[in-house]
Amino acid sequence: MSTVQSITSLPHETDATSTKGLVLIVDDTPNNIQILSEALVQQGYQVRGAVNGSMSLISVKHLRPDVILLDIKMADMDGYEVCRQLKADPETANIPVIFISALDDALNKVKAFAVGGVDYVTKPFQFPEVLARIENQLTIGRLQDDLQRQNLRLQQEIRERVAIEAQVHRLNAELEERVRQRTLQLEQEIVEREQAQEQLRYRVMHDPLTRLPNRTLLMQCLEEAIEKSQQSSAFAFAVLFLDCDRFKIVNDSLGHFVGDQFLVAIAERLQTCLSSEATLARLGGDEFTILLNNVHHNSATAVAQTIQAALCAPFQIEGYEFFLTASIGIVHSCWGYRTPVDILRDADTAMYRAKAQGSTGSRYQVFDPSMHAEAQTSLLLDTDLHRAIERQEFFLNYQPIVSLTSGEIQGFEALVRWQHPERGPVSPEDFILVAEDMGLIVPIGQWVFREACRQLKIWQRQNLLQGSMYICINLSVKQFSQPDLIDQIDQVLRETDLDGCHLKLEITESAIMNNSTFASEILEQLSDRKIQLSIDDFGTGYSSLSYLHNFPVNTLKIDRSFIISMAETHKTPAIVQAIITLAHNLGMDVVAEGIENAEQQQRLTDLGCNCGQGDLFSRPVGPHAVVEMLNHQSQFLLRS
Ligand code: C2E
Ligand code: MG
Ligand code: MG
Secondary structure (H helix, E strand, O other): OHHHHHHHOOOOOOOHHHOOOEEEEEOOOHHHHHHHHHHHHHOOOEEEEEOOHHHHHHHHHHHOOOEEEEEOOOOOOOHHHHHHHHHHOOOOOOOOEEEEEOOOOHHHHHHHHHOOOOEEEEOOOOHHHHHHHHHHHHHHHHHHHHHHHHHHHHHHHHHHHHHHHHHHHHHHHHHHHHHHHHHHHHHHHHHHHHHHHHHHHHHHHEOOOOOOEOHHHHHHHHHHHHHHHHHOOOOOEEEEEEEEOOHHHHHHHHHHHHHHHHHHHHHHHHHHOOOOOOEEEEEEOOEEEEEEEOOOHHHHHHHHHHHHHHHOOOEEEOOEEEOOOEEEEEEEHHHOOOOHHHHHHHHHHHHHHHHHHHHHOOOEEEOOOOHHHHHHHHHHHHHHHHHHOOOOOEEEEEEEEEEOOOOEEEEEEEEEEEEEOOOEEEOHHHHHHHHHHHOOHHHHHHHHHHHHHHHHHHHHHOOOOOOOOEEEEEOOHHHHOOOOHHHHHHHHHHHHOOOHHHEEEEEEHHHHHHOHHHHHHHHHHHHHOOOEEEEEEEOOOOOOHHHHHHOOOOEEEEOHHHHHHHHHHOOOOHHHHHHHHHHHHOOOEEEEOOOOOHHHHHHHHHHOOOEEOOOOOOOOEOHHHHHHHHHHOOEOOOOO
């Protein structure tokens, strides 16, 4: 310890901050230390000394010199051992040790390097050499420090770069995951959108009730068929246009729910008649269309016949039993169609022709261009009908209703006629339905009612009508549902000063079924005015019989179709007998329509039918002919 103190107080010591470095001199000869340190201090070094090995080890730990000048031969511990211990301690291992020794043989030098020395100076030494070697070591030390700092910096940079790369990698992975998720989401959205579009396309192209292709889809199919037929003359197609007969009555009498069920059942039955290649579409209402691709001329009519046969079986819907007939128009591609609209127009025309044939015809018709002219006239009818009222083109004919027991005229049915300015007389069969569809039946009906009352009053004044003679006036379903019907009737009765007891209104079953809630109220009001009530075309509507005894009905008129079939079959249809019995049981009388021959009259008389009307007695005639009839022949001869 005393040695160290003596050394720390060495002369010419300079400030540590401005020195070139701190040198520790280890030598057990203090004089050596003294000499060397003076020289080093002069050169600007800071110097410490230690006079034995063990002391030097403590000093090194404490001082951290930049370089150690170490003597080999020392009393307590030689320089080799000091060096070995310094190198063994990580804290001191890097301090460069320069051996200074009088031992000059190579072996010693080798040993000195082996224990970790960096240099070797032989005593006696030249101070400049010692100085140079010290400076060398310090330079090497500085360079090593620099190198180490650079290494550290590089390592730090590498670490930072690795961290950044890891971060980038993580962000990339995150981004990839997000992209993957978004892609999945987008794919899902695309699938959903496609499904929605598919559903929309289906809805646009199909009828929601029957799920059949609708008009839009049919038009597309027709366009494709036209194209194919234009490309190849071997390809032919046919279109069947099917309209259910009298379907409106189902809707009018039993409501739209039953009507809808009926349509679904019809669609199903039609489908069973068709091959999988045929396209069955619903055009709307009770109209269906069938497209047959690749057909021979006869196969379309064969399909129509199959359909007619299939429709013969009754339909059971909601507890009701329905019988259906349908009219079918057939169009073949051979007429060289260019647009679907033309095909449908012609199929529709043929269908109307089939319908016009009624129950007696085949109920299907194949279109041929001569039908065009006819269709065009019916189109003109619509426009002309509008002007007919104001131009006073309507007039009335009267058909006598005759007692089948006495042959006496009981009354007349007023039947409207239209005198078309160019076409001449138009039958109500041809325009009443059109007028109903166009809503013109109400004003026409009002005119008929007023005119019939006016005529009746004239005949009364002329004393032509006996006691209870009446005039029957037809009332359409639409008229019957007019809220002010009774007011209108009252007004006409007032104007014409007529008693209601001379009037009989003819309504159809559907007029009552359609308005069943307020029908009874109206019928009561009519009854209050002593106006009688007749159910026209009885037996053809889909009605429940239960209403009959609830309403003040006086007469049932048996529809002409049943009377016709009496002549055809030469036997009485059970329905005629049933209607007569029913009417009598309910206290009503019966009028048979459309008696054309004496045989029919005879059989009806035998069945107890009260009255008859028909060409056998008289066709509907104008007012002058009625006057003639009443003056000269008010009783018909009956076959008995
Ligand atoms: P409807 O009320 O059943 O009238 C009877 C129809 O049968 C009349 O036809 C009449 O001419 C016809 N007829 C009568 N006897 C015979 C016969 O022996 N043989 C044949 N082949 N036919 C006979 P019309 O005058 O053509 O009237 C047809 C339908 O038009 C009427 O059937 C009725 O439903 C409707 N109608 C006629 N006039 C009017 C009217 O003023 N208002 C309303 N709403 N409908 C009317
Ligand atoms: Mg009638
Ligand atoms: Mg009738």
